[in-house]
Amino acid sequence: MKKLIIVALLLVGVGAVAFTLYNNKTEMNEAATLAMKSSEYISVTVEKVEEKTVNRNFQSNGIFEPSQELKLMSETSGAIVKIQKRKGDYVKRGDLIVQIDDRLIRSEYTIAKLNRDQAEKDLKRFENLAATDAITKKQLEENEKAFKIADAQLGALKKRLDDTQVTAPISGFINEDYYELGTLVSPGMALVDIINKNPLKLSVNVTESEISKVKKGDEIAVRVNAMSNQDFTGKVHFISDKADASFKYEVELIMNSKNQDQIKPGMFGTAQFMFSQEEQVLKINRKSISGSLKDPGVYLIKDGLATYQPVKINPLDDGTVEVLDGLKSGDEVIASGLINVKEGTKVKVQ
Known part of the structure; x- marks a missing residue:
């Protein structure tokens, strides 16, 4: 018996909710219909397209x-043993900024130079022997190859030795430095920022x-x-x-x-x-433009209806736009109420 009473109460509740929703929907529809009947048009204001003077300044x-700005990086490894320039200093192109420890590389360079000089002497001696057919062509080619290898090794070490002297690639002021005496640097590490103004x-x-x-x-x-x-x-x-x-x-x-x-x-x-x-141009307010500046248009009024008109414009600094095409002097465009206006909307000028 209790179950039947509960079910009956639930049915009554559901019916009451459904009836209330139906009444609300009916009232909303009636209100919307009434609003449509009472709003036969949208009130707008208009602006006249006029010729005005524009200053082209x-x-x-x-x-x-x-004019130049760069971050100078280290191209070698080692500890900084001498500092020549610091933050705020002016440097000319080629000026020494810091010296990186070059003792090991300089030793390798000295050995490579001795080997290269010896290979050059041997090559000259073998060239003289080759002129008298005292050696074979293959022996001469081997000595030429040995000299080229020694010369290339010397060139590589010369580059490594030069890299221990960090010089300014441009003239300018050191805007920032990233080192102290004894700083251990590595290839790719920033050393200074140089600007040339x-x-x-x-x-x-x-x-x-x-x-x-x-x-x-x-x-x-x-x-x-x-x-x-x-x-x-x-x-x-x-x-x-x-x-x-x-x-x-x-x-x-x-x-x-x-x-x-x-x-x-x-x-x-x-x-x-x-x-x-100074020129005479057609101008209207920027707010009278519908859409974006890339694809602009305006609304004219014809027979009480809004009519969309594409235009070409040039934005000006005073909140107006220059009309390049699409309108003529004396035309009236809708200036306010555009949010509710579309093609064919009934409008009335306030």
Whole structure:
């Protein structure tokens, strides 16, 4: 009997839940239908496409870089026995930085040089004998081979001996060193970082519409963010032929100001491309663009309906875009409410 009562109660509960869900669904459908009936259109605002003056001058930020920068590695093994240059020192190409213990290699080199000199004497003697047919051709060839082997061994040891003298491959300042007297080094171990900031470079990125205005050799005003009260200049040295992933092109300036010694690699700079060019162009607000800058479009209103219109644009620095194709002066585009607008949507201008 108890079981029947429990089953009956469960059935009643399930029925009540089902009835409540059905009523909720019915109410939601009725609300949605009512909303659709009451929202026959979407309220929007419009913006008129107008001709406005645009200044073609532009700026681009970048970081100052040295003309050369390298990490000098050891090419041999041994303990450092002499230090000639330290962090902060200026070195010319070929200057000795550190001396690595070369006693063992120098001994091997001396032996190899004696063997090579003896092989050279033997070869000359055998060449004289060969001229009188006193020896066979094979004997001469064996002595030529012995001399070549001895000469190659001497050359290899000469290279190893030279590697014990770590010299600067470029001129510049030692920005960091990684050794002390007695440090045991091995091939591939970093010894110093050398930077050459003469000349100093500033690399910036510009858009495809800007790159066409820049030419090699142009003198460009440069502002150093850390030295706002000083004026600098740089000359365009390099312009990349291919855009990067952000569709921008690299422009490299070589700094040529007398007071540029104060500028340090790693500082931020701004290249000011001043061309004094003013043009009349069609402009609209960036917010009126639907889609991405790569595939842009706008919505016009025709007979109360939103109509999608693809356009070609050029982004400007003031939050607007230049319309290159797809619109004409006087056209009105939807400026707000775009989140709910699609092709054929009924709209009403507020």
